[in-house]
Amino acid sequence: DIQMTQSPSLLSASVGDRVTLSCKASQSIYNSLAWYQQKLGEAPKLLIYDANSLQTGIPSRFSGSGSGTDYTLTISSLQPEDVATYFCQKYYSGWTFGGGTKLELK
């Protein structure tokens, strides 16, 4: 089975910072990667699919990149409303989520 590992598990940053979250697959997942944002007490929301495609309605400060086994979610300028836990998910050869990165304000 392909494992998904996210780092860091906890990230503290200031408003306006450029923030980078990492997701690593145990083998190539051929860009079949999505990123989700989950705010406290809410359902997850799709941000990015196919590694770098922005879901409709998601602010352009969110972007995804990567290929093969290594993927990144970048928030270009952190806003207070971005405080949440972020999960990556592969959908190549089944569906597996990473353990999540909790993003908080410094």
Next chain:
Amino acid sequence: EVQLVESGGGLVQPGRSLKLSCAASGFTFSNYGMAWVRQAPTKGLEWVATISYDGSSTYYRDSVKGRFTISRDNAKSTLYLQMDSLRSEDTATYYCARQGLDHYFDYWGQGVMVTVSS
């Protein structure tokens, strides 16, 4: 507007059964695969099961195979999850999710809590 509304959760004893429903609206239900995803308290997301747009194919995570059954009624735009032989480790919030063309989850319901305890 796409809406997914889960129901049927609650407190159940170990070994008993529970059936979750997810009512869909705002899109052509019969055109999309659907899935159940769960989240144990304070834990991460865990895919549970997927069903194809027409119900002909189903997929399960190993820990629920033989105990859970995913199904759908396209005439009623409703997704189901029959959960049998429930265990304490099945305690979680269960979300239904629509699967986009490439099988990522593009819309999610608000979730329903299932607690397995004596």
